[in-house]
Amino acid sequence: MSRFSIFSLARNAMSWHQNWPSQWRSPEPKPEYDVVIIGAGGHGLATAYYLAKEHGITNVAVIEKGWLGGGNTGRNTTIVRSNYLWDESGLFYENAMKLWENLSQELNYNVMFSQRGVMNLAHNLGDVRESVRRVNANNLNGIDAEWLNAEQVKEFCPIINISKNSRYPVLGATLQRRGGTARHDAVAWGYARGADAMGVDVIQNCEVQGLMVEGGVIKGVRTSRGEIKAKKVAMACAGHTSVVADMAGIRLPIESHPLQALVSEPMKPVIDCVVMSNAVHVYVSQSDKGELVMGAGIDPYVGYSQRGSLHVIENQLAAAMELFPLFSRTRLMRSWGGIVDTCPDASPIVGKTPVKNLYVNAGWGTGGFKATPGSGFCYAHTIAKDEPHPLNAPFSIDRFITGALVDEHGAAGVAH
Amino acid sequence: MLYIKCPWCGERDETEYHYGGEAHIARPENPDELTDAEWAEYVFMRTNTKGVHRERWVHSDGCRRWFNVARNTVTNEIVAVYKAGEKLELPAAEAVKAEAETKKAPAKKPAKKPATVKKAAVDKKEGA
Ligand SMILES: [Zn+2]
Numbered sequence: 001m002s003r004f005s006i007f008s009l010a011r012n013a014m015s016w017h018q019n020w021p022s023q024w025r026s027p028e029p030k031p032e033y034d035v036v037i038i039g040a041g042g043h044g045l046a047t048a049y050y051l052a053k054e055h056g057i058t059n060v061a062v063i064e065k066g067w068l069g070g071g072n073t074g075r076n077t078t079i080v081r082s083n084y085l086w087d088e089s090g091l092f093y094e095n096a097m098k099l100w101e102n103l104s105q106e107l108n109y110n111v112m113f114s115q116r117g118v119m120n121l122a123h124n125l126g127d128v129r130e131s132v133r134r135v136n137a138n139n140l141n142g143i144d145a146e147w148l149n150a151e152q153v154k155e156f157c158p159i160i161n162i163s164k165n166s167r168y169p170v171l172g173a174t175l176q177r178r179g180g181t182a183r184h185d186a187v188a189w190g191y192a193r194g195a196d197a198m199g200v201d202v203i204q205n206c207e208v209q210g211l212m213v214e215g216g217v218i219k220g221v222r223t224s225r226g227e228i229k230a231k232k233v234a235m236a237c238a239g240h241t242s243v244v245a246d247m248a249g250i251r252l253p254i255e256s257h258p259l260q261a262l263v264s265e266p267m268k269p270v271i272d273c274v275v276m277s278n279a280v281h282v283y284v285s286q287s288d289k290g291e292l293v294m295g296a297g298i299d300p301y302v303g304y305s306q307r308g309s310l311h312v313i314e315n316q317l318a319a320a321m322e323l324f325p326l327f328s329r330t331r332l333m334r335s336w337g338g339i340v341d342t343c344p345d346a347s348p349i350v351g352k353t354p355v356k357n358l359y360v361n362a363g364w365g366t367g368g369f370k371a372t373p374g375s376g377f378c379y380a381h382t383i384a385k386d387e388p389h390p391l392n393a394p395f396s397i398d399r400f401i402t403g404a405l406v407d408e409h410g411a412a413g414v415a416h
Numbered sequence: 417m418l419y420i421k422c423p424w425c426g427e428r429d430e431t432e433y434h435y436g437g438e439a440h441i442a443r444p445e446n447p448d449e450l451t452d453a454e455w456a457e458y459v460f461m462r463t464n465t466k467g468v469h470r471e472r473w474v475h476s477d478g479c480r481r482w483f484n485v486a487r488n489t490v491t492n493e494i495v496a497v498y499k500a501g502e503k504l505e506l507p508a509a510e511a512v513k514a515e516a517e518t519k520k521a522p523a524k525k526p527a528k529k530p531a532t533v534k535k536a537a538v539d540k541k542e543g544a
Contacts, residue, residue: 240466242462242463242464242466243464243466251457251461251462251463252461252462252464253456253460253461253462254462254464255437255462255464256464256466256489300434300435301418301435301471301487301489302438302464302465302469302471302489303489303492304466304489304490305489305490305491305492309417309418309430310417311417311430311431344459344460400456400459400460400461401452401453401455401456402452403452
């Protein structure tokens with residue numbers, strides 16, 4: 001792997017940037033691997049990276065039915081934060097945040113992590129109490145969080161409308177200054193490049209069609225490109241987790257929903273932070289290209305169509321319009337949908353399954369992107385050691401039987 | 417937006433309805449005897465079907481009645497609408513077609529072949 005530096009940039013500029021090598025190989029699948037990871041999105045690729053880097057397991061394939069990073073990794077609104085309520089999630093996401101803070105250096109790949117600050121708005125007394133409680137809980141866990149009143153919100157984000165006459169007035173907000181955004185594609189590409197350099201095979205256009213289970217032990221996967229044997233198999237396939245798990249007869253408490261997002265035409269910088277509102281279902285930031293990036297709520301029904309209904313977008317834009325009246329004449333450029341895998345307690349499942357050597361990483365709902373490095377880090381540990389890392393131990397499937405749920409509906413809401 | 421045909425009111429916009437989740441999940445009749453795992457199965461586990469999914473809707477801004485819908489979760493085609501307490505038997509062809517569709521990208525519209533609704537005497541084991 002050629003490392004990126006100011007010198008390599010200058011050297012390649014001499015040849016008009018025509019001679020950059022491919023950043024990863026496109027290998028044919030081998031007949032057998034130590035670990036097969038299903039899904040080459042951010043989580044799957046990060047898992048492969050940390051398996052190789054932290055645990056020295058490099059005989060690994062990441063197989064992907066489409067193209068690398070083409071699922072939810074390429075469809076989300078790129079928000080990163082760690083201000084979750086409970087200790088279990090707070091510590092888990094804070095570990096991810098710490099990995100984010102050094103990720104570009106770690107990968108020698110610019111993931112454009114921008115800690116511009118994330119505000120979560122409160123619109124009624126219930127919101128305010130819940131938010132202040134969460135700020136206190138975050139501070140106890142060493143996670144930066146502040147409570148802002150309406151005037152302070154306006155100061156932090158001058159274009160926001162804090163009129164008391166709004167249908168849902170802004171009463172205040174929590175602020176995590178270390179939160180922000182990252183370039184989603186670059187995260188997948190950076191991890192793919194890093195994993196590939198350590199010997200991991202990233203195999204695209206290779207759809208899993210069956211799981212080979214013998215006597216309660218996973219033996220490999222059947223794919224559109226033939227059988228691949230594996231000592232361990234790890235699912236990281238987001239919205240399609242139920243479909244893949246079903247191939248091994250495993251039932252999960254997950255339901256998949258369409259989730260939409262959209263971007264406006266590019267415009268001059270107007271908003272230099274991330275603003276989220278659970279109550280009115282909208283979240284906004286501005287990309288480096290100048291587009292306003294806005295996320296909507298999920299459609300209520302189970303769906304695998306990667307498209308949602310227009311009325312959901314209408315609600316989202318009505319909310320955006322009230323918060324930011326100056327967006328009123330902004331034109332929209334494109335909208336799209338992804339399939340999010342939601343859990344009843346709005347927390348993920350990362351751990352072992354009833355089938356030996358088969359692992360699951362799913363249920364991230366609308367908020368998987370922010371967890372990418374932390375998820376990969378803990379999942380790699382779980383796979384390598386056949387036992388969860390202390391940070392993801394609370395997120396086993398068993399919690400739905402024991403009742404030890406990690407209810408993050410307040411911190412997650414729809415706007416993860 | 418989906419157009420859903422309420423069995424009592426006819427076709428209306430999706431916004432008049434509320435979704436009620438997977439249908440035919442019966443509340444256990446012997447709650448005292450259930451293990452934690454069996455409770456988890458009832459409360460949390462879902463089929464999350466890719467293909468024809470049987471689900472409940474309520475016409476909340478209309479007649480306020482609950483009913484069942486069989487909808488293809490990939491194409492959003494509504495295969496059948498049937499009343500609470502009834503059972504739906506998908507013609508084998510429909511099920512196969514739905515499966516084939518989910519394997520490939522959503523292709524052409526399937527030819528209509530109505531699913532049959534069996535007016536079973538209300539079965540206590542079936543949730544509405
Ligand atoms: Zn009706």
